Amino acid sequence: MAGPSGDRLxxxxxxxxxxxxxxxxxxxxxxxxxxxxxxxxxxxxxPACDALGPDNVLVMAPGVLAGTSAPTSGRISxxxxxxxxxxxxEANAGGNPGQDLNKLGYRAIIxxxxxxxxxxxxxxxxxxxGASVVENSGARGLWNYALIxxxxxxxxxxxxxxxxxxxxxxxxxxxxVACTDQEARRPARHAARGGLGAVMGSKGLKYVSIxxxxxxxxxxxxxxxxxELSKRYxxxxxxxxxxxxxxxxxxxxVANMLNTFPYKNRTAGQSPDVETxxxxxxxxxxxxxxxxxxxxxxxxxxxCSNIVHDAEGNYKTxxxxxxxxxxxxxxxxxxxxxxxxxxxxxxxxxxxxxIETGAAIAIYMDSGGMEFGDADGAKNLLKEIAEGTxxxxxxxxxxxxxxxxxxxxxxxxxxxxxxxxxxxRPLKATGLTYAAGPMGGDHTAGLIVNPGLPQExxxxxxxxxxxxxxxxxxxxxxQFVQPTLDDIRSFxxxxxxxxxxREQIADQAWQILADEWEFNRRAGFTKDDPMPDCxxxxxxxxxxxxxxxPQELVSQVYERLESSEELFITxxxx
Amino acid sequence: xxxxxxxxPYRGPTQGLATVEVQGSTVRECIAAVEARHPGxxxxxxxSGGQLHGYVTLFVNGEEIGRDAVDSAVxxxxxxxxxxxxxxx
Numbered sequence: 181m182a183g184p185s186g187d188r189l190x191x192x193x194x195x196x197x198x199x200x201x202x203x204x205x206x207x208x209x210x211x212x213x214x215x216x217x218x219x220x221x222x223x224x225x226x227p228a229c230d231a232l233g234p235d236n237v238l239v240m241a242p243g244v245l246a247g248t249s250a251p252t253s254g255r256i257s258x259x260x261x262x263x264x265x266x267x268x269x270e271a272n273a274g275g276n277p278g279q280d281l282n283k284l285g286y287r288a289i290i291x292x293x294x295x296x297x298x299x300x301x302x303x304x305x306x307x308x309x310g311a312s313v314v315e316n317s318g319a320r321g322l323w324n325y326a327l328i329x330x331x332x333x334x335x336x337x338x339x340x341x342x343x344x345x346x347x348x349x350x351x352x353x354x355x356x357v358a359c360t361d362q363e364a365r366r367p368a369r370h371a372a373r374g375g376l377g378a379v380m381g382s383k384g385l386k387y388v389s390i391x392x393x394x395x396x397x398x399x400x401x402x403x404x405x406x407x408e409l410s411k412r413y414x415x416x417x418x419x420x421x422x423x424x425x426x427x428x429x430x431x432x433x434v435a436n437m438l439n440t441f442p443y444k445n446r447t448a449g450q451s452p453d454v455e456t457x458x459x460x461x462x463x464x465x466x467x468x469x470x471x472x473x474x475x476x477x478x479x480x481x482x483x484c485s486n487i488v489h490d491a492e493g494n495y496k497t498x499x500x501x502x503x504x505x506x507x508x509x510x511x512x513x514x515x516x517x518x519x520x521x522x523x524x525x526x527x528x529x530x531x532x533x534x535i536e537t538g539a540a541i542a543i544y545m546d547s548g549g550m551e552f553g554d555a556d557g558a559k560n561l562l563k564e565i566a567e568g569t570x571x572x573x574x575x576x577x578x579x580x581x582x583x584x585x586x587x588x589x590x591x592x593x594x595x596x597x598x599x600x601x602x603x604x605r606p607l608k609a610t611g612l613t614y615a616a617g618p619m620g621g622d623h624t625a626g627l628i629v630n631p632g633l634p635q636e637x638x639x640x641x642x643x644x645x646x647x648x649x650x651x652x653x654x655x656x657x658x659q660f661v662q663p664t665l666d667d668i669r670s671f672x673x674x675x676x677x678x679x680x681x682r683e684q685i686a687d688q689a690w691q692i693l694a695d696e697w698e699f700n701r702r703a704g705f706t707k708d709d710p711m712p713d714c715x716x717x718x719x720x721x722x723x724x725x726x727x728x729x730p731q732e733l734v735s736q737v738y739e740r741l742e743s744s745e746e747l748f749i750t751x752x753x754x
Numbered sequence: 755x756x757x758x759x760x761x762x763p764y765r766g767p768t769q770g771l772a773t774v775e776v777q778g779s780t781v782r783e784c785i786a787a788v789e790a791r792h793p794g795x796x797x798x799x800x801x802s803g804g805q806l807h808g809y810v811t812l813f814v815n816g817e818e819i820g821r822d823a824v825d826s827a828v829x830x831x832x833x834x835x836x837x838x839x840x841x842x843x
Contacts, residue, residue, distance in 0.1 A: 421811070421818075421837050433809035434763055434838050437798055460808055629840045632765030753840070 183401035183676040184209075187287045190311045192304060194383040195234065195293030197313035199304075204287045210672055210680065212244035214270040215654030215688065216288055217259030218695040221268055224290070227703035231263035231375075232351050232382040234294035240281075240342060240388065241289075243656020247282030247398045249407065250671050251414045252480040252661040254279035256342075256359065257653060258371035260379040261703070264353045264536070264578055265596045265620055268699040269374030272624065272653050274476040274485075275359030276340040277388070282656075283395035284308055295384040301349075303331075304388045308395060319386045321346055323529040323566075324358050324367035327387065332365070335389050343367055343387040345531025346566055348377030352576035354536040355381065358528065361476040361485070361498065368485075368498035369476050372533035373622050374597060375578070401677025409670055414481050417661060424484035424660045427473065428502035429459025429517075432510075435502065438631060439721035440603040442511045445539075445546035446592045449603060449720035451510035461517050462486055462500060469493050482660045488521050497525040503623075506601035507538025512545060512558060519555035526562040532576065537562070539579040539598030547586035590714045594621035595705070602627055604715060605725040609633055612642035612729065615709050616737035618696030624659065624754035625649055638729070639736045644747045646737075647689035652752035654692065662751035665689065686743045697738065709734045756784050756828045759835040760795075767794035781812060781834055782824045799836065811837040 187204040211219055217239040229235035238260045245253040256278030262269035281289070286306065295302065301320040302313050319327055324345045331341060341360045348355035355377025358367035400406035432454055435441040439449030451457065466472045469489040476485045476499065490496045500521050508527075509520040527534045541561060545552045550561075564572030574585045579598040583591030592599045594614050600623040604611025613626035626645035633641060648665055655671070657663045669680040708731070715727045755775045760768050768774060774791065778784035789796035799810055805821075806812070812819050813835040814828060828834060 421813070423837065423840075430809060431840060433807060434840060437807070437809075438763060438766075458808065627840075628762075630762035630765055630770075632768055632770035633762070634770050 190289045192291045193293040213257035213654040215692045216241040222695045231261045238291040242278035242282045246278040246656035252658045253656040254477040262374035264375040271371035273359045273369045273371040275369035280390040280392035307391045344377045347531045348381035351378040354578040400675045402674040406674040427484045431502045439606045445542040453515035457509045504534040511542045513552035514555045536578045536598045540582045547588040609638040615734045627753045650692040651689045659752040659754040665748045756832045761838045763838045767792040
């Protein structure tokens, strides 16, 4: 058997809403997700273009293994030139659209152009028979949950959706792209970072529907070997410590211990509200309120996603995670996890990155625009975004935008993108990922939580985890199932019946980064240290930590080191 | 001697050491022994009342031990492991 064949790309030109379906180039068959997005963008998108203009290219690419029986392998990447950073951006999400697209043999949707009539709203329907753009004025302006309810009336109960909320339609730079989860099809899985929802909105595209129908799982060339790999991987994972069984919300305690639970616009690394924001409160609520843990995509063995109910036992939100609890909670000095749950729901409805939005609100609070801890005020700010007020739009446009509007001196962004919870001051190696990595201030690009790591190892560790995560985000695997490069190449080898060597997978990993760095170079990025002044000057923790990593180390991240054994056995981490 | 395996997030006080061999006849004593050598370590494991932090899970020889089993006996060759779930999310 040859493995999956006949895969295609869906090309959509929103200028005239035309669709063309073309074969996937054979040399791209081991590229998916982030790697495929980077390849397409470098080839087809002018890095100097206006990110919200017709020349930007929006890519939606499932991982290579999506749609197979490999455990927790169905993720999708959304990529484009980011309107927030003006560099290349990839954001990765769970839910079912990734595997549905791959089961139909569509390895990417590539959207170009911009409708001539900006008052029109469109959807893209994808089926086994093909794809077509449809005008759908009824979808215009709908919040994400209402949108899915509306679409459910017109599509089968098995359809999955990719969508934007009003924030994306308004082309706000903090806008996310939502994917529906399995089961109830909640639009709760967001490709959040980098404002890609604004790019989708700029193309007049409100949603993508995918009707996989009776499409079967993708069949590998070596079925027996692939099945054994999947079985063994699953058995080993389930026999292990199951680190994410309660989700990432219970990471708050450790993060606080390490002074990376930012408080009051990152002026402190520990929060006095760590107990009331601890994810254990969410877990305890399951007993009396219902909800619980679940898997966001079919075939996931990790089940790290929570379904959170309110005090009356009604559904409130899903995927209330560590970063959201930190940026919308601790960073804004909002002490109640329940208020953070409300804010999370609002962000999901409007289609906003909770990290960028939380950072923006904290800057607004720090500038004196609102009191720290004012949860109702924060909720009203989000409602102002929906109303399109000038203040709302500034918040929706992210941390830099509100920083400029308020002329505030403390704006913790890297290349225009808000820093996540994992702070570079105590986590210097992670800071190198932010400073030199093509994704900028994005922990999912390569997280290293090892405060004792000697300085001479920082560059290697940052480079290695960036390479591992780049391939993980190309593969369809979720970072939380923690595959290594050796794991991924084993699955690829069985998928296509062709041995993928360590050298090949390492080269692929480096090439993804190289493609992205080249895009950024052409977009005008330099290799200078982009860490903001407040992170260099404002100390946190008892050791008064600041970002003081020499520029020389930042520069070294760009130079490929000889592959070590560690590279192939390091687990993905983000 | 028992061995304490230190996960990456906890290696600040141990200056990057991933394993520490110590003298101790219980899990608690072993952690105290690490503390004596690497000040600041124990506070990552126990709260001010001497209870395990809520986010800490301990394993002995690969088996999770209960939160009230910190005073259980260990001996030569035993491996005490601290689990720290770290992820972005």
